[in-house]
Amino acid sequence: MKRVFNFSAGPSMLPLPVLEKAASELVSYGDTGMSVMEMSHRTAAYEAIIGDAQKLLREIMKIPDNYKILFLQGGASTQFAAVPLNLMNGSGKADYIVSGQFSGKAYDEAKKYGDVVIAATSKPDNFTYVPKTDRSSFRPDADYVHICYNNTIFGSKFPYIPDTGDIPLVADMSSCILSEPVDVSKFGMIYAGAQKNVAPAGVTIVIIREDLMGKARPETPTMLDYKIMADNDSMYNTPPCYSIYMAKLVFEWIIELGGLDVMKQMNEKKANLLYDYLDSQSYYTAPVQKESRSVMNVTFVTGDDALDKKFASEAKKVGLDTLAGHRSVGGMRASIYNAMPYEGVEALVAFMKDFAEKYPSVGKNPK
Numbered sequence: 001m002k003r004v005f006n007f008s009a010g011p012s013m014l015p016l017p018v019l020e021k022a023a024s025e026l027v028s029y030g031d032t033g034m035s036v037m038e039m040s041h042r043t044a045a046y047e048a049i050i051g052d053a054q055k056l057l058r059e060i061m062k063i064p065d066n067y068k069i070l071f072l073q074g075g076a077s078t079q080f081a082a083v084p085l086n087l088m089n090g091s092g093k094a095d096y097i098v099s100g101q102f103s104g105k106a107y108d109e110a111k112k113y114g115d116v117v118i119a120a121t122s123k124p125d126n127f128t129y130v131p132k133t134d135r136s137s138f139r140p141d142a143d144y145v146h147i148c149y150n151n152t153i154f155g156s157k158f159p160y161i162p163d164t165g166d167i168p169l170v171a172d173m174s175s176c177i178l179s180e181p182v183d184v185s186k187f188g189m190i191y192a193g194a195q196k197n198v199a200p201a202g203v204t205i206v207i208i209r210e211d212l213m214g215k216a217r218p219e220t221p222t223m224l225d226y227k228i229m230a231d232n233d234s235m236y237n238t239p240p241c242y243s244i245y246m247a248k249l250v251f252e253w254i255i256e257l258g259g260l261d262v263m264k265q266m267n268e269k270k271a272n273l274l275y276d277y278l279d280s281q282s283y284y285t286a287p288v289q290k291e292s293r294s295v296m297n298v299t300f301v302t303g304d305d306a307l308d309k310k311f312a313s314e315a316k317k318v319g320l321d322t323l324a325g326h327r328s329v330g331g332m333r334a335s336i337y338n339a340m341p342y343e344g345v346e347a348l349v350a351f352m353k354d355f356a357e358k359y360p361s362v363g364k365n366p367k
Ligand SMILES: *Cc1c(COP(=O)(O)O)cnc(C)c1O
Pocket: 010, 074, 075, 076, 077, 078, 102, 148, 150, 151, 152, 172, 173, 174, 175, 193, 194, 196
């Protein structure tokens, strides 16, 4: 069976060499005579896997020594609660920038635990941009400021890192982690579900400054307490063993390609191809303002719902899979994470041109 170009927002494409390597080790890992799926997490072989995963991620992202790396479960959505439980421990206040659906969900969850406000939002404009902020946007006594760095559903990304002064900045990077270098020291904490750009679903990466741990609220479930997880090297209980192993293979793949500078170049080349085409014609519209455009999730519409649906179904027939926008917003979305080859985007742009020619009259955006 031929592999398709899979534009799914998540779970999403994994690099073919990674899948092949995993396949080659599937039934027996190294000289263990067993699959990683069957292996106790308390063995030397598995401890080497999780240890390497941590070491490689630290190397790739240049994570400073005073940050811990945790491999947790529950997806990014569980972090929406874990963040306030662990960090809303001083004034009991937290400020959220709501720039899309996931940051809205994070805000709604945090409200259960304290005095939480929206510092800035682009909601009235349908999340077509990322709001600008400066220090005066935030309450000086807030325990933390939360952002979603890349808005997976709307296809926008922060073009800047908010200046929060001394207030720890917490970022959901589920859909952009490892897509480009980031200065980790600008953040108090970064978290990301793995299934967009790192590994199969099941593991959630948390990168947290050490001084922010150890002050969790008393009602914090043990499983959500970062300090307990850090003290146990993410193995307080059984970790998502296989997903962590897959993450390790992806980290090795990134290093082999040259690291995050190379990833950024490759990703920008792909995104530019698509955005340049979108900007060159009027059949499709890209709703996100230019300076807020995501390099990972590219959204566009024809302006006609029926035509948008036809686009996704016809694209699927030619091996361009899962191009329908999120069920809540419609339109189209091409998620072009690290694992999407340039040829996939080339094929998509060629298809878009053909489609526009094939359905000319209806395609004239009626809006
Ligand atoms: C996918 C996604 C989530 C939700 O992740 P789960 O692992 O399904 O909980 C949260 N935030 C962002 C930015 C995402 O892309």
